[in-house]
Amino acid sequence: MSYADWYDVAGEAGITLMTLIWIFFTLASRPSGKVTNMLFGGLLLTHVSMLLDLIDEFLTYPASSAWLTTIESIPAPFGMVIMSVGLYWWHQEQHVINQQLRKTERYYREHSYVDFVSGLYSAEYMKMQLQHELNYITGNQGTFSLLMLDICQFSKFNHRFGAVQGDNLLREIAQLVQMNIRNGDLACRFASDRFIVLLPQTQLQGANTIANHIQTAIAHLAHKSGETTKAIYPSIAICAKQYGGLHSYQDILADLSLSLTQQKRNAA
């Protein structure tokens, strides 16, 4: 074979390998169903064409079997048509999923906004979602509520048990908050030992109910530091407020923080 032929072989082998990789990632990433079947079928036919094309480089067919070289390219166009139909169905499927996400106002998911200590979304993400919620309710005459909660005496806990145990406690509390909110609510870590929960389309009464659930759950958390069975029962201060669409998210967050601070002062 000449150099040109080897370049040809390398190109065809690369395409054959790539189609196999696409098949792998399609099957590994997608749930089973008709969209996956179409994508898999289309990619498989394309792969077969590429493979036949590659094998063809190493075989010499007798003149009577020359037709074999012409059929090798037939599966690819069929595969591409099937794949295109699969992609169109995928587009339809994604459209439905997007509609569902939009309904709950958690439309854009962004993993770079995750706080890695608590596993919740960060304050930055909450600000974006608050702005999104404000835009939504302004157009729809709606309302929403927010909860803000703060762990009591967290600096003492850190001092006594160390920052690693402090991180564990933050994570456990974050999990309890998440367990006690609804699908469509959003819990974020706001700052150090402070968390915030967005409750879309929720009146104050409903927000207070959820705040009670969270407070009760955290009051029953028997946090263990290390090997000992001795438990620490953390307590939190929590405040719930309802908002309309006439404020900026900065004003809302400042107002909520102030309310929580006043509530803590009154309780002291």
Ligand SMILES: Nc1nc2c(ncn2[C@@H]2O[C@H](COP(=O)(O)OP(=O)(O)OP(=O)(O)O)[C@@H](O)[C@H]2O)c(=O)[nH]1
């Ligand atoms: N372990 C750990 N500690 C943190 C983290 N972020 C902030 N902190 C600590 O959290 C503590 C927060 O202290 P404060 O704001 O005084 O809160 P507090 O001690 O709970 O005081 P009160 O709310 O008034 O009861 C500080 O000691 C911070 O160093 C973190 O990611 N991990």
